Amino acid sequence: MARKSIFLAIALGICGLWPMIAAAQRIEPAPDALEDVGVDEKLNTQIPLDLEFRDENGNDITLAKIYNGERPVILTMNYSDCPMLCSLQLNGLVDALKEMSWSPGEEFDLVCVSIDPLETHQRARLTKTRYVKAYGRVETAGGWHFLVGNKENIQRLADTVGFRFVYVPERREYAHAAAAMICTPDGRVSRYMYGIQYPVQTLKLSLLEAGEGKIGSPLEQILLYCFHYDAESGRYAPAARNFMKLGGGLTLVVLLIGLTPYWIRRKRRASLERSNALTEDAGAGEQSAPDADSAQTGAMGLAALPLAASGGSGFFPTRASTGAEIVDHVFYFILIISVIFFLIIVGVMTLFVLKYRKPRGEEATKTATHSNILEATWSIIPAILLAVMFFWGFVGYMDMAQPPGNSYEIQVVAKKWTWSFTYPNGHVDNNLHVPVDRPVRLVMRSDDVIHSLYIPAFRLKMDVVPGRYNTTWFEATEVGDYTLFCAEYCGTKHSMMLAKVVVHPSGEFERWLTDAANFLDRLTPVEAGEIIFTRRGCAQCHSVDGSAMTGPSFKGIFGIEHALASGEKITVNRDYIRESILEPQAKIRAGYKPAMPTYKGQLRDEEIDALIAYIKELK
The missing domain is CATH 2.60.40.420 (Cupredoxins -  blue copper proteins)
Structure with a gap:
């Protein structure tokens, strides 16, 4: 992609020579010019800061005065009498700079070195005046440097940055490429940008990268960390690995910030529980009649009962635990926020559809590219709301996941x-x-x-x-x-x-x-067996009325003979029932699946005996 841009820039420069070549019926110089014109990228090359030039005011100046370690520099090599390409390049550069909040002389410097050794500083001053006026910020003129110099210094600078150009005597013009070199504050080449149009984001990120931390806000530095330069496309693209690193770091920081209040609150609660335990131990064994204070406390508890029982709604039943309140609050917060934004989004969308629909016969207007304010608004506000939802819910989850020590x-x-x-x-x-x-x-x-x-x-x-x-x-x-x-x-x-x-x-x-x-001590074996039958969930698979379920019915089963899945016959007696409870897979009745779990270790012998007595009575 970068190579295509170089060839395009060279082609534009050669276009100025082509009418002369065609008129003279000679096509040989075009290939020679193309061979000698171009840009050889020399990234991280140090520009010779001892080179002397003359600025637009006629003052002698070395590059060391501009590359003084304070700001990055945009370097271009043009000349004022260029019939086409230089004007196109500088106009494109000015258009890009207009869209940036940064200004020459503050965040960066702009240096235009003439490749024509015959150009005077008076001519360079006229060129600078024209472009500063087109830029519209005359107060930034101090950050624009239009330099002229002798042939040796111009050529030395061009060779250092890889900028190849030739003079065409037939037209008394220079054939050259259109390229801007982004340099570090100390004069090293950091990035090349080609052509006559400069994407604002790419230009800004290139300056930010070349600035090596000397310019840009912390947020802009973070943005640069999340992007890397793609040489194929000539633009900055998202760096997935850096995005993941940044996201992981931010998540860790946010979690630490959010969890700190929870840890403090939990530590205080543990201290309070220890204090209450000591108080209860100190008062153990002291039984006294309720006094006026305790009666008042009881009355207050009864008065607070309706408040504690609040929370019932069309969505939830009445709250009946300490952890229910935060669940309801988070739910209603998310619900209300969702409803509000649903109404806003659908309402605005409906309004725009009705009010701004295109009448028949009219051409569609150009769609706006973007709005930084709108994009920031609908990114920051939802992010804050999501963070609130997360932390609120997370604190509730942590409370529900950590039982107290006296549970x-x-x-x-x-x-x-x-x-x-x-x-x-x-x-x-x-x-x-x-x-x-x-x-x-x-x-x-x-x-x-x-x-x-x-x-x-x-x-x-x-x-x-x-x-x-x-x-x-x-x-x-x-x-x-x-x-x-x-x-x-x-x-x-x-x-x-x-x-x-x-x-x-x-x-x-x-x-x-x-x-x-102790229910076995108070009931007959049959009565106790009926309770065990219900409590242990036997009724989920076995009926007592003869109806078919997952397992065989218990009605009239005791004492009869039935077939097993293995083909043998067996009589249902006490031993068979006990074995079926403890080892249910040992003998499977024909026609039923082996779905019953074992109750070994879950039922005492007296409970099994009571259950057998109950089954025996189901005639």
């Missing part, structure tokens, strides 16, 4: 299509019972496929995966019964995989747990 732990087992909750005293229930105002930690696993524990009132959802333990926690704030769902499709009876969450008042949970764990 009450319950083991959860999910299997098609039932839930099993094991309490610290060994009691197992198919419903989740928890105390109010106390953190509860759930340690969950699956015996078959992926399930997902979901309690809408608590705004709690966590996948339960086979082969691993997942943990979550909550603190119920409202006494009552709530529904627990499986939120991950797990088979044909997925919609029936429900459980009840019972939040007990303070003090009643312990009594319930003691009674529930």
